[in-house]
Amino acid sequence: MLKELLNVAIKASLEAGDEIMKIYNRDYAVDYKKDQSPLTEADIASNQVINSYLEQTNIPIISEENKQLDYSERKKWSRCWIVDPLDGTKEFIKKNDEFTVNIALVENGITVLGVIFAPALKELYYTDATKFNAYKLHVENSEQYEDKLFHEQDKLIPSPDNKDLVNIVASRSHIDDTTLNFINTLKSKYDTVNIVSKGSSLKFCLVANGKADIYPRFAPTMEWDTAAGQAICEAVGLQVIDMTTNKKMFYNRQNLLNNHFLVTKND
Missing domain, CATH: 3.40.190.80 (D-Maltodextrin-Binding Protein; domain 2)
Structure with missing residues (x-):
């Protein structure tokens, strides 16, 4: 089951990234929320794509661009998706390529899988379904990636200890x-x-x-x-x-x- 949910999250992130890049490469308007954080068409378009995928799982969604439900309702959830459809909107506006799509699945408050896609860099970071490994994949084609997942050479490895x-x-x-x-x-x-x-x-x-x-x-x-x-x-x-x-x-x-x-x- 978790493997299927991971695949949904990866597909959602890649398709959302495609929509983001369509807007990134043309002129677009920038609005501002009540807290003065920026909001673009790309935030909304990405959120719509991700919701269309995640809603099919029948797991509730916490997304930056969705209306937030009161905790009296959310506290009943044993699992939920947590989504930022465009993390780094300021980076998007600056056009420095360092923005991402973030999708995580949480069970009883604990993360069980995560996907981060940087569409301008074509970098996909993701856990496996057991959260025992994580990987980085360069994605040239968002529709042809599945046979490239979970390869040993793509595993993420933290730096060794260095006292100096x-x-x-x-x-x-x-x-x-x-x-x-x-x-x-x-x-x-x-x-x-x-x-x-x-x-x-x-x-x-x-x-x-x-x-x-x-x-x-x-x-x-x-x-x-x-x-x-x-x-x-x-x-x-x-x-x-x-x-x-x-x-x-x-x-x-x-x-x-x-x-x-x-x-x-x-x-």
Whole structure:
């Protein structure tokens, strides 16, 4: 069953990515929500595609672009999809290619599978149905990919431990004083501290793929920003820790706004 749901999520992400790219490569209008975050045609088009796939599973959906149900209703759900149809809208508007489609399945608050597709980069990141492995696939054709999934050479492998060097991934749009202070504390522990910048949920993918060692996040994020990335990181043995509770992040909470968190290796 989970394998079938994973395949639905992958198909949805790829088709949504196709719709996003049609808009990316032409002129489009930018609106703003009440919180002043940007909204484009691509956000809406991607959401429509993803909903058309996920609704067929009869599993409820939490999406950034859907109307949010009250927690009194959501708390009854044992499982749900958590979706960001276009993560990194600011990156999309800047045309730097670092935006993604995020789809995760959650059971009793825990991520069980995740898919991240970066359509401009043609990079698909995904867990297997057991969340014991995660993979990266370059997708040239969104309709011809199934025989290319789950190949050993595509497995994501975190970086090995290095006591002399640490690579920190930080947001292009959201680096702040708290993050800089965190970086400075690491400089007292390592000979070399490198900062790797990336937009959207690709920051999770950098750590999962061994391109960075740690991702501290001290700026606001929502559940749909992180669920798919957390699934991918956990599938390769990393942990995503809520800095308020000091436990791994759980989902479909009463408040969909995340606390600050840290992506790192297990102790």
